[in-house]
Amino acid sequence: MPRTLNKLSQLKVTKTTKPGLYADGGGLYLQITAAGVKSWLFRYMRAGKARGMGLGPVHTIGLAEARTRALDCRRLLLDGVDPIDSRNAERTAQRVAQANEMTFKQCADKYIEAHRAGWKNAKHADQWTNTLATYAEPVFDSLPVSAIDTALVMKVLEPIWTTKTETASRVRGRIESVLDWATVRGYRAGENPARLKGHLDTLLPKRARVQKVTHHPALPxxxxxxxxxxxxxxxxxxxxxxxxxxxxxxxxxxxxxxxxxxxxxxxxxxxxxxxxxxxxxxxxxxxxxxxxxxxxxxxxxxxxxxxxxxxxxxxxxxxxxxxxxxxxxxxxxxxxxxxxxxxxxxxxxxxxxxxxxxxxxxxxxxxxxxxxxxxxxxxxxxxxxxxxxxxxxxxxx
Known part of the structure; x- marks a missing residue:
C-alpha cells in the first residue's frame, strides 16, 4: 500500500530543481518557482474553496519542521479552525500587543524621521519635535498611542487654544498626523481624536473668533x-x-x-x-x-x-x-x-x-x-x- 504521508526525502528536497509542486502527503508540498526558489506550501479545502498557506522557505524550514507545521494545520482543520485565519489572528494580536508598547512619542519620532526628507526647511523637523515635546508629550506621558482619546487631546489644546491659537492649531494638526500614521501602521484603531472638522470644531471656539490677527510692521x-x-x-x-x-x-x-x-x-x-x-x-x-x-x-x-x-x-x-x-x-x-x-x-x-x-x-x-x-x-x-x-x-x- 503506497504511503500517504512522508513521500519526500531530504535528498529529493535537496536535489529537485524543476519548477512545480511535489507532494509530501497530508496537504504538504514542496514548491519550486520558475526562479528556482524553494518553499513549503500547505494546501487544503475550506468551505468548498481551495486555499494555500506558506510555511516558510526551505533554506530556513527543514523537512521535519515543515511536516510538524503541516500537522498543526491539520489539527486546526480537525477542530474546525482555518489555519490562515488562525495565523492572521495571531499576527493581529501581536500588533495589538506591540501597540500597547508604542507610546505617542515613539510614533512621533518615527513619523518625523519618515517625513524629514520631504520637508523644505531643515528646521521643520525641530519645530515638530519641540512643539510636541512642549505641549503634547507631558499630557500623553508614557501612555500607549492606542489609548489616546478626545479627552486627552482636549487636555493638550484647551489651555493654549485662546492664548496661543496659532501654536495650538499647529499642535493639533501635528497630533492628528502622528495618530493617522499610527493607525495606518496598525498601532491604533478607530477615528482620529485630533480631527478638527466634524469633531474638535464642535468642542473648541473657532480660530477666527479667538485669534488676534497680527500683521508684519510695514513701511507706508x-x-x-x-x-x-x-x-x-x-x-x-x-x-x-x-x-x-x-x-x-x-x-x-x-x-x-x-x-x-x-x-x-x-x-x-x-x-x-x-x-x-x-x-x-x-x-x-x-x-x-x-x-x-x-x-x-x-x-x-x-x-x-x-x-x-x-x-x-x-x-x-x-x-x-x-x-x-x-x-x-x-x-x-x-x-x-x-x-x-x-x-x-x-x-x-x-x-x-x-x-x-x-x-x-x-x-x-x-x-x-x-x-x-x-x-x-x-x-x-x-x-x-x-x-x-x-x-x-x-x-x-
Whole structure:
C-alpha cells in the first residue's frame, strides 16, 4: 500500500530543481518557482474553496519542521479552525500587543524621521519635535498611542487654544498626523481624536473668533522712495539683497537662497524653483531694469553659487542679515517681510492693475478652487509692467 504521508526525502528536497509542486502527503508540498526558489506550501479545502498557506522557505524550514507545521494545520482543520485565519489572528494580536508598547512619542519620532526628507526647511523637523515635546508629550506621558482619546487631546489644546491659537492649531494638526500614521501602521484603531472638522470644531471656539490677527510692521508706501535713497547709501551685501527683495516683492529665503543659475538676465527673468517657494510651485519673477542692475553688480564679487553669498564659502547670506540692517538704519519699526505689504498697498491703492495680477506678483495661490482650475497662466507679461512701475515709484519717479 503506497504511503500517504512522508513521500519526500531530504535528498529529493535537496536535489529537485524543476519548477512545480511535489507532494509530501497530508496537504504538504514542496514548491519550486520558475526562479528556482524553494518553499513549503500547505494546501487544503475550506468551505468548498481551495486555499494555500506558506510555511516558510526551505533554506530556513527543514523537512521535519515543515511536516510538524503541516500537522498543526491539520489539527486546526480537525477542530474546525482555518489555519490562515488562525495565523492572521495571531499576527493581529501581536500588533495589538506591540501597540500597547508604542507610546505617542515613539510614533512621533518615527513619523518625523519618515517625513524629514520631504520637508523644505531643515528646521521643520525641530519645530515638530519641540512643539510636541512642549505641549503634547507631558499630557500623553508614557501612555500607549492606542489609548489616546478626545479627552486627552482636549487636555493638550484647551489651555493654549485662546492664548496661543496659532501654536495650538499647529499642535493639533501635528497630533492628528502622528495618530493617522499610527493607525495606518496598525498601532491604533478607530477615528482620529485630533480631527478638527466634524469633531474638535464642535468642542473648541473657532480660530477666527479667538485669534488676534497680527500683521508684519510695514513701511507706508509713500515713504518708500525716501527709504530707498537711504538704503542705497548703505554699504554691504545685505543692503543690495534688501533692495532686490523690495523691487521683486519676494521673501527673505527666496532672495538669500538665489543662485546664479536661476537668473536669465537677457530675458529679464528670475525663475525660483518650486522647492524654494512657500507654495512649492515654480515662480517666474519679472525683473525691472534696476533689479537687473543689482544682480549684475553682484557679478563683480561672484564667489560660489549664491548671488548674495555669506561669510563662509558656498553659504548664502544669513536670514538675519537684512533685519540687522534695518536695526542699524534705526528702522526697528518695520520688518523685511512687511515690504510685501508695502508693495500690495501701493498696487491696490494707486494703480489700476487687477487684483489677480497683484496677487500673482506675490506668488499667492488662488483660494477659490474653481477659479484656480481655469487659471493656467502666471500673468507674466502684465506682472512685468507692474514691477517696472513699482521700480519707478521706488526711484521717486
Amino acid at each position: 508706501y509713500a515713504d518708500l522712495p525716501g527709504f530707498i535713497k537711504l538704503l542705497r547709501a548703505e554699504d554691504g551685501i545685505a543692503a543690495r539683497a534688501l533692495e532686490l527683495l523690495i523691487l521683486t516683492a519676494t521673501r527673505t529665503n527666496e532672495v538669500i537662497g538665489a543662485t546664479w543659475s536661476e537668473f536669465r538676465l537677457d530675458e529679464s527673468i528670475w525663475i525660483i524653483p518650486g522647492e524654494r517657494m512657500k507654495m512649492r510651485k515654480e515662480h517666474r519673477v519679472p525683473l525691472s531694469a534696476r533689479a537687473i542692475a543689482l544682480v549684475k553688480a553682484q557679478e563683480d564679487m561672484k564667489q560660489g553659487d549664491f548671488v548674495f553669498p555669506g561669510a563662509k564659502y558656498q553659504k548664502p547670506l544669513s536670514n538675519m542679515a537684512m533685519l540687522q540692517l534695518l536695526e542699524r538704519m534705526k528702522r526697528d519699526d518695520i520688518t523685511v517681510h512687511g515690504f510685501r505689504s508695502t508693495f500690495r498697498d501701493w498696487a491696490g491703492e494707486t494703480t489700476h492693475y487687477p487684483r489677480e495680477v497683484c496677487e500673482a506678483a506675490l506668488a499667492h495661490g488662488i483660494k477659490d478652487k474653481a477659479e484656480a482650475a481655469y487659471a493656467r497662466g502666471d500673468l507674466f507679461v502684465k506682472r512685468a509692467t507692474l514691477m517696472e512701475d513699482w521700480a519707478k515709484f521706488a526711484e521717486g519717479d
